[in-house]
Amino acid sequence: MRIVVTSIIREAGQDEGSGRVRVIDWDRREVLANWSLPDGDYRNLDPNPRGGLRGARGVSAIGNRLVVANTERLFIFDEGWRLVATFSSQLMGSLHEILAEPTGIWCCCTNADLMVKWSWDGFMMSCFDWRMEKKIVRALGFTNLKKVDIGLDYRDPNNRNNIAQLNGIFPMGQYGYLLSMGRVPTRSYLNKCLAKPGSEPEMGEGDAFRSYVLWVGPAGKRLPMRIDQITSPSHNVAFDGERLITLDTSRGEIRAGFDDAYKSFVTRPIRENFGYLRGLCRISKERYLVGDKSPMQIHEIDAESLARVGGMDIPGADRNECVFAIAALPTCFDDPPRTLISEIAECGIRGAEKREAA
Numbered sequence: 001m002r003i004v005v006t007s008i009i010r011e012a013g014q015d016e017g018s019g020r021v022r023v024i025d026w027d028r029r030e031v032l033a034n035w036s037l038p039d040g041d042y043r044n045l046d047p048n049p050r051g052g053l054r055g056a057r058g059v060s061a062i063g064n065r066l067v068v069a070n071t072e073r074l075f076i077f078d079e080g081w082r083l084v085a086t087f088s089s090q091l092m093g094s095l096h097e098i099l100a101e102p103t104g105i106w107c108c109c110t111n112a113d114l115m116v117k118w119s120w121d122g123f124m125m126s127c128f129d130w131r132m133e134k135k136i137v138r139a140l141g142f143t144n145l146k147k148v149d150i151g152l153d154y155r156d157p158n159n160r161n162n163i164a165q166l167n168g169i170f171p172m173g174q175y176g177y178l179l180s181m182g183r184v185p186t187r188s189y190l191n192k193c194l195a196k197p198g199s200e201p202e203m204g205e206g207d208a209f210r211s212y213v214l215w216v217g218p219a220g221k222r223l224p225m226r227i228d229q230i231t232s233p234s235h236n237v238a239f240d241g242e243r244l245i246t247l248d249t250s251r252g253e254i255r256a257g258f259d260d261a262y263k264s265f266v267t268r269p270i271r272e273n274f275g276y277l278r279g280l281c282r283i284s285k286e287r288y289l290v291g292d293k294s295p296m297q298i299h300e301i302d303a304e305s306l307a308r309v310g311g312m313d314i315p316g317a318d319r320n321e322c323v324f325a326i327a328a329l330p331t332c333f334d335d336p337p338r339t340l341i342s343e344i345a346e347c348g349i350r351g352a353e354k355r356e357a358a
Contacts (some may be wrong), residue, residue, distance in 0.1 A: 003281070003327065004022070005023075032335065033337070037055075048157075057097075058324075059326070074095075093157075114148060115213060115216075295317060
Protein backbone atom coordinates (compact mmCIF):
# COMPACT_ATOMS: atom_id res chain seq x y z
CA MET A 1 0.00 0.00 0.00
CA ARG A 2 1.23 3.48 -0.90
CA ILE A 3 0.22 6.61 0.97
CA VAL A 4 0.58 10.34 0.36
CA VAL A 5 1.64 12.45 3.34
CA THR A 6 1.60 16.24 3.52
CA SER A 7 3.51 18.23 6.10
CA ILE A 8 3.98 21.67 7.56
CA ILE A 9 7.29 23.07 8.79
CA ARG A 10 6.31 25.16 11.78
CA GLU A 11 8.35 28.30 12.42
CA ALA A 12 9.72 28.28 8.85
CA GLY A 13 10.90 31.75 7.85
CA GLN A 14 9.34 33.80 5.09
CA ASP A 15 12.16 32.92 2.70
CA GLU A 16 11.93 29.19 3.43
CA GLY A 17 9.64 26.56 1.96
CA SER A 18 7.12 25.47 4.57
CA GLY A 19 5.42 22.37 3.21
CA ARG A 20 6.28 19.03 1.66
CA VAL A 21 4.50 16.13 -0.03
CA ARG A 22 5.81 12.58 0.31
CA VAL A 23 4.79 9.30 -1.26
CA ILE A 24 5.52 6.33 1.02
CA ASP A 25 5.39 2.59 0.43
CA TRP A 26 3.83 1.75 3.77
CA ASP A 27 4.41 -2.00 3.56
CA ARG A 28 8.15 -1.46 3.08
CA ARG A 29 8.31 1.72 5.18
CA GLU A 30 10.10 3.45 2.32
CA VAL A 31 9.85 7.05 1.11
CA LEU A 32 9.43 6.92 -2.67
CA ALA A 33 9.24 10.66 -3.32
CA ASN A 34 9.67 13.89 -1.36
CA TRP A 35 8.63 17.18 -2.95
CA SER A 36 8.30 20.79 -1.86
CA LEU A 37 4.88 22.40 -2.37
CA PRO A 38 4.61 26.10 -3.28
CA ASP A 39 3.41 28.33 -0.45
CA GLY A 40 0.28 30.44 -0.75
CA ASP A 41 0.37 33.98 -2.08
CA TYR A 42 -0.78 35.45 1.24
CA ARG A 43 1.79 33.83 3.49
CA ASN A 44 3.85 37.03 3.72
CA LEU A 45 0.87 38.72 5.42
CA ASP A 46 0.59 36.11 8.16
CA PRO A 47 1.94 37.18 11.58
CA ASN A 48 1.66 33.67 13.09
CA PRO A 49 5.19 32.53 14.09
CA ARG A 50 4.25 28.82 14.13
CA GLY A 51 1.74 27.27 11.72
CA GLY A 52 -0.57 29.93 10.32
CA LEU A 53 -0.54 29.99 6.51
CA ARG A 54 2.42 27.64 6.22
CA GLY A 55 2.64 24.21 4.74
CA ALA A 56 1.07 21.59 2.56
CA ARG A 57 -2.45 20.86 3.83
CA GLY A 58 -5.21 18.40 2.96
CA VAL A 59 -4.79 15.48 0.58
CA SER A 60 -7.40 13.14 -0.90
CA ALA A 61 -7.63 10.71 -3.81
CA ILE A 62 -10.37 9.00 -5.75
CA GLY A 63 -10.14 6.97 -8.96
CA ASN A 64 -7.40 8.42 -11.13
CA ARG A 65 -7.28 11.82 -9.40
CA LEU A 66 -5.17 13.04 -6.48
CA VAL A 67 -5.83 16.42 -4.87
CA VAL A 68 -3.25 18.21 -2.73
CA ALA A 69 -3.87 21.56 -1.03
CA ASN A 70 -1.69 24.31 0.29
CA THR A 71 -3.33 26.97 2.46
CA GLU A 72 -5.29 28.54 -0.40
CA ARG A 73 -5.07 26.42 -3.55
CA LEU A 74 -5.90 22.93 -4.86
CA PHE A 75 -3.50 21.00 -7.12
CA ILE A 76 -5.07 18.13 -9.08
CA PHE A 77 -2.94 15.32 -10.52
CA ASP A 78 -3.83 12.38 -12.76
CA GLU A 79 -2.51 8.84 -12.41
CA GLY A 80 0.59 9.75 -14.42
CA TRP A 81 1.43 12.55 -11.96
CA ARG A 82 0.55 15.25 -14.47
CA LEU A 83 -0.87 18.41 -12.96
CA VAL A 84 -4.17 18.69 -14.82
CA ALA A 85 -5.71 21.63 -12.94
CA THR A 86 -5.08 24.06 -10.12
CA PHE A 87 -7.48 26.68 -8.78
CA SER A 88 -8.05 28.91 -5.80
CA SER A 89 -10.96 30.90 -4.34
CA GLN A 90 -11.40 33.79 -1.95
CA LEU A 91 -13.08 31.33 0.42
CA MET A 92 -10.02 29.04 0.51
CA GLY A 93 -8.42 30.66 3.54
CA SER A 94 -6.31 28.31 5.71
CA LEU A 95 -7.48 25.12 4.04
CA HIS A 96 -7.38 22.07 6.30
CA GLU A 97 -8.76 18.65 5.35
CA ILE A 98 -10.22 18.00 1.91
CA LEU A 99 -12.35 15.15 0.57
CA ALA A 100 -12.39 14.08 -3.09
CA GLU A 101 -15.65 12.61 -4.41
CA PRO A 102 -16.72 11.61 -7.93
CA THR A 103 -18.59 14.89 -8.39
CA GLY A 104 -16.18 17.30 -6.73
CA ILE A 105 -13.95 18.24 -3.80
CA TRP A 106 -15.09 19.22 -0.29
CA CYS A 107 -12.78 21.67 1.47
CA CYS A 108 -12.54 22.73 5.10
CA CYS A 109 -12.16 26.49 4.61
CA THR A 110 -11.10 27.14 8.17
CA ASN A 111 -10.53 30.91 8.11
CA ALA A 112 -14.20 31.32 7.16
CA ASP A 113 -15.42 28.25 9.10
CA LEU A 114 -17.15 26.95 5.97
CA MET A 115 -17.42 23.56 4.32
CA VAL A 116 -17.40 24.20 0.57
CA LYS A 117 -17.62 21.80 -2.36
CA TRP A 118 -16.10 22.68 -5.73
CA SER A 119 -16.52 20.77 -8.97
CA TRP A 120 -13.43 19.31 -10.60
CA ASP A 121 -13.28 22.27 -12.95
CA GLY A 122 -13.47 24.85 -10.15
CA PHE A 123 -17.13 25.82 -9.86
CA MET A 124 -18.69 26.10 -6.41
CA MET A 125 -21.37 23.43 -5.94
CA SER A 126 -22.30 23.75 -2.27
CA CYS A 127 -21.47 25.90 0.74
CA PHE A 128 -22.34 24.79 4.28
CA ASP A 129 -22.33 27.53 6.94
CA TRP A 130 -23.15 26.01 10.32
CA ARG A 131 -23.88 29.48 11.74
CA MET A 132 -27.06 29.58 9.67
CA GLU A 133 -28.43 26.44 11.36
CA LYS A 134 -30.24 27.46 14.55
CA LYS A 135 -30.16 23.97 16.02
CA ILE A 136 -26.38 23.82 15.73
CA VAL A 137 -25.87 27.33 17.05
CA ARG A 138 -28.01 26.64 20.13
CA ALA A 139 -26.35 23.28 20.77
CA LEU A 140 -22.96 24.98 20.83
CA GLY A 141 -24.24 27.42 23.44
CA PHE A 142 -24.63 30.48 21.22
CA THR A 143 -27.60 32.61 20.20
CA ASN A 144 -27.47 34.40 16.85
CA LEU A 145 -24.27 34.52 14.82
CA LYS A 146 -23.68 36.61 11.73
CA LYS A 147 -23.57 34.93 8.36
CA VAL A 148 -20.18 34.82 6.73
CA ASP A 149 -19.56 37.63 4.25
CA ILE A 150 -18.62 35.60 1.17
CA GLY A 151 -17.54 38.80 -0.56
CA LEU A 152 -14.37 38.95 1.57
CA ASP A 153 -11.11 37.28 0.61
CA TYR A 154 -10.45 34.84 3.45
CA ARG A 155 -7.03 33.93 2.08
CA ASP A 156 -5.98 37.23 3.63
CA PRO A 157 -5.41 36.48 7.35
CA ASN A 158 -6.88 39.89 8.23
CA ASN A 159 -10.31 38.64 7.13
CA ARG A 160 -10.68 35.62 9.41
CA ASN A 161 -14.09 34.61 10.69
CA ASN A 162 -12.97 31.45 12.44
CA ILE A 163 -15.12 30.60 15.45
CA ALA A 164 -15.22 26.79 15.66
CA GLN A 165 -12.12 25.86 13.61
CA LEU A 166 -13.89 23.58 11.19
CA ASN A 167 -10.90 21.41 10.30
CA GLY A 168 -11.92 17.85 9.37
CA ILE A 169 -14.41 15.89 7.27
CA PHE A 170 -15.22 12.16 7.12
CA PRO A 171 -17.69 10.59 4.65
CA MET A 172 -20.56 8.47 5.97
CA GLY A 173 -21.95 7.35 2.61
CA GLN A 174 -25.73 7.71 2.47
CA TYR A 175 -25.69 9.02 6.03
CA GLY A 176 -23.84 12.23 5.19
CA TYR A 177 -20.64 13.49 6.79
CA LEU A 178 -18.89 13.96 10.10
CA LEU A 179 -17.17 17.30 10.61
CA SER A 180 -14.50 18.10 13.17
CA MET A 181 -15.04 21.37 15.06
CA GLY A 182 -11.76 21.51 16.88
CA ARG A 183 -11.90 24.71 18.89
CA VAL A 184 -15.35 25.96 19.91
CA PRO A 185 -15.30 28.83 22.44
CA THR A 186 -17.74 29.18 25.27
CA ARG A 187 -20.44 31.79 24.77
CA SER A 188 -18.96 34.13 27.38
CA TYR A 189 -15.49 33.95 25.87
CA LEU A 190 -16.81 34.47 22.33
CA ASN A 191 -18.77 37.54 23.45
CA LYS A 192 -15.65 38.93 25.09
CA CYS A 193 -13.71 38.48 21.86
CA LEU A 194 -16.43 39.90 19.64
CA ALA A 195 -16.58 43.00 21.83
CA LYS A 196 -13.14 43.88 20.46
CA PRO A 197 -13.28 45.03 16.83
CA GLY A 198 -11.34 42.72 14.55
CA SER A 199 -10.88 40.11 17.28
CA GLU A 200 -11.59 36.39 17.19
CA PRO A 201 -11.12 33.59 19.74
CA GLU A 202 -7.50 32.64 20.30
CA MET A 203 -6.05 29.39 21.59
CA GLY A 204 -4.38 29.03 24.95
CA GLU A 205 -7.33 29.97 27.17
CA GLY A 206 -7.88 26.52 28.68
CA ASP A 207 -11.51 26.15 29.76
CA ALA A 208 -12.64 28.73 27.21
CA PHE A 209 -12.81 26.09 24.45
CA ARG A 210 -14.44 22.75 23.73
CA SER A 211 -14.34 20.29 20.84
CA TYR A 212 -17.30 18.92 18.88
CA VAL A 213 -18.06 16.48 16.11
CA LEU A 214 -20.91 17.59 13.88
CA TRP A 215 -23.00 15.06 11.98
CA VAL A 216 -24.41 16.60 8.79
CA GLY A 217 -26.96 14.07 7.59
CA PRO A 218 -29.42 13.89 4.70
CA ALA A 219 -32.71 15.76 4.62
CA GLY A 220 -31.44 18.52 6.91
CA LYS A 221 -30.54 16.23 9.82
CA ARG A 222 -27.93 17.79 12.10
CA LEU A 223 -26.39 16.59 15.35
CA PRO A 224 -23.55 18.36 17.19
CA MET A 225 -21.84 16.01 19.67
CA ARG A 226 -19.44 17.30 22.28
CA ILE A 227 -16.21 15.38 22.85
CA ASP A 228 -15.57 15.24 26.59
CA GLN A 229 -12.17 15.20 28.29
CA ILE A 230 -10.30 16.64 25.34
CA THR A 231 -8.17 19.74 24.99
CA SER A 232 -8.28 22.31 22.23
CA PRO A 233 -7.55 22.20 19.41
CA SER A 234 -8.55 18.73 18.28
CA HIS A 235 -8.16 17.59 14.67
CA ASN A 236 -9.57 14.95 12.34
CA VAL A 237 -12.46 12.56 12.78
CA ALA A 238 -13.26 9.03 11.58
CA PHE A 239 -15.96 6.47 12.33
CA ASP A 240 -15.88 2.74 11.65
CA GLY A 241 -19.47 1.88 12.53
CA GLU A 242 -18.64 1.12 16.14
CA ARG A 243 -16.37 3.84 17.43
CA LEU A 244 -15.31 7.37 16.70
CA ILE A 245 -11.62 8.22 16.39
CA THR A 246 -10.36 11.76 16.89
CA LEU A 247 -7.03 13.36 17.78
CA ASP A 248 -6.40 15.39 20.93
CA THR A 249 -3.59 17.26 19.20
CA SER A 250 -2.04 19.32 21.98
CA ARG A 251 -2.22 16.58 24.61
CA GLY A 252 -0.86 13.99 22.20
CA GLU A 253 -3.68 11.49 22.64
CA ILE A 254 -5.63 9.43 20.14
CA ARG A 255 -9.14 9.08 21.51
CA ALA A 256 -11.68 6.41 20.67
CA GLY A 257 -15.21 6.00 21.89
CA PHE A 258 -18.90 6.57 21.42
CA ASP A 259 -21.77 7.60 23.67
CA ASP A 260 -25.11 5.87 23.10
CA ALA A 261 -26.90 9.10 23.98
CA TYR A 262 -25.63 10.59 20.69
CA LYS A 263 -25.03 13.91 22.41
CA SER A 264 -21.47 13.63 23.63
CA PHE A 265 -18.53 11.33 23.21
CA VAL A 266 -16.89 9.81 26.27
CA THR A 267 -13.56 8.76 24.83
CA ARG A 268 -10.71 6.59 26.01
CA PRO A 269 -7.17 7.67 25.14
CA ILE A 270 -4.62 5.49 23.43
CA ARG A 271 -1.77 6.27 25.78
CA GLU A 272 1.63 6.21 24.15
CA ASN A 273 4.54 8.59 23.98
CA PHE A 274 2.90 10.70 21.29
CA GLY A 275 3.66 14.32 20.42
CA TYR A 276 1.68 16.79 18.29
CA LEU A 277 -0.91 14.63 16.51
CA ARG A 278 -2.53 15.54 13.21
CA GLY A 279 -3.43 13.52 10.12
CA LEU A 280 -5.72 10.48 10.27
CA CYS A 281 -6.24 7.80 7.60
CA ARG A 282 -8.28 4.61 7.95
CA ILE A 283 -6.51 1.75 6.14
CA SER A 284 -8.66 -1.22 7.25
CA LYS A 285 -11.63 -1.96 9.50
CA GLU A 286 -9.59 -1.67 12.70
CA ARG A 287 -6.38 0.06 11.58
CA TYR A 288 -5.59 3.77 11.26
CA LEU A 289 -2.51 5.79 10.39
CA VAL A 290 -1.86 8.86 12.57
CA GLY A 291 0.69 11.63 12.00
CA ASP A 292 3.01 12.98 14.69
CA LYS A 293 5.78 15.52 15.33
CA SER A 294 9.09 15.54 17.25
CA PRO A 295 10.25 13.53 15.50
CA MET A 296 8.00 13.55 12.45
CA GLN A 297 6.54 10.05 12.26
CA ILE A 298 3.48 7.99 11.40
CA HIS A 299 1.87 5.56 13.84
CA GLU A 300 -0.23 2.55 12.91
CA ILE A 301 -3.05 2.20 15.46
CA ASP A 302 -5.34 -0.73 16.20
CA ALA A 303 -8.64 0.82 17.30
CA GLU A 304 -9.99 -2.40 18.80
CA SER A 305 -7.12 -2.91 21.24
CA LEU A 306 -6.37 0.83 21.57
CA ALA A 307 -2.72 0.15 20.92
CA ARG A 308 0.09 1.25 18.62
CA VAL A 309 1.06 -1.73 16.47
CA GLY A 310 3.68 -0.18 14.21
CA GLY A 311 4.94 2.95 12.52
CA MET A 312 7.94 4.74 11.06
CA ASP A 313 10.05 7.84 11.58
CA ILE A 314 10.20 10.02 8.45
CA PRO A 315 13.86 10.18 7.36
CA GLY A 316 15.32 13.61 6.66
CA ALA A 317 12.40 15.54 8.17
CA ASP A 318 13.02 19.05 9.52
CA ARG A 319 13.08 19.22 13.32
CA ASN A 320 10.00 21.51 13.23
CA GLU A 321 8.16 19.46 10.59
CA CYS A 322 4.95 17.64 11.41
CA VAL A 323 2.41 15.61 9.45
CA PHE A 324 -0.66 17.49 8.29
CA ALA A 325 -2.68 14.91 6.34
CA ILE A 326 -2.48 11.31 5.11
CA ALA A 327 -4.32 9.60 2.25
CA ALA A 328 -4.14 6.19 0.57
CA LEU A 329 -2.93 6.37 -3.03
CA PRO A 330 -5.04 4.45 -5.58
CA THR A 331 -3.24 1.50 -7.16
CA CYS A 332 -3.73 2.89 -10.66
CA PHE A 333 -1.13 5.62 -10.04
CA ASP A 334 2.29 5.25 -11.66
CA ASP A 335 5.46 5.21 -9.62
CA PRO A 336 6.07 8.80 -8.52
CA PRO A 337 8.75 10.79 -10.34
CA ARG A 338 11.68 12.13 -8.36
CA THR A 339 10.88 15.69 -9.43
CA LEU A 340 7.37 17.00 -9.63
CA ILE A 341 6.47 19.94 -7.45
CA SER A 342 9.53 21.88 -8.61
CA GLU A 343 7.87 21.97 -12.03
CA ILE A 344 4.85 23.81 -10.67
CA ALA A 345 6.73 26.66 -8.98
CA GLU A 346 4.58 29.75 -9.11
CA CYS A 347 1.61 27.37 -9.53
CA GLY A 348 2.25 26.80 -13.20
CA ILE A 349 2.98 23.83 -15.44
CA ARG A 350 2.66 23.24 -19.15
CA GLY A 351 -0.83 21.94 -19.88
CA ALA A 352 -2.26 22.72 -16.45
CA GLU A 353 -4.96 25.31 -16.02
CA LYS A 354 -4.52 27.90 -13.26
CA ARG A 355 -7.47 30.09 -12.33
CA GLU A 356 -9.74 31.44 -9.67
CA ALA A 357 -12.60 29.14 -8.79
CA ALA A 358 -16.05 30.36 -9.72
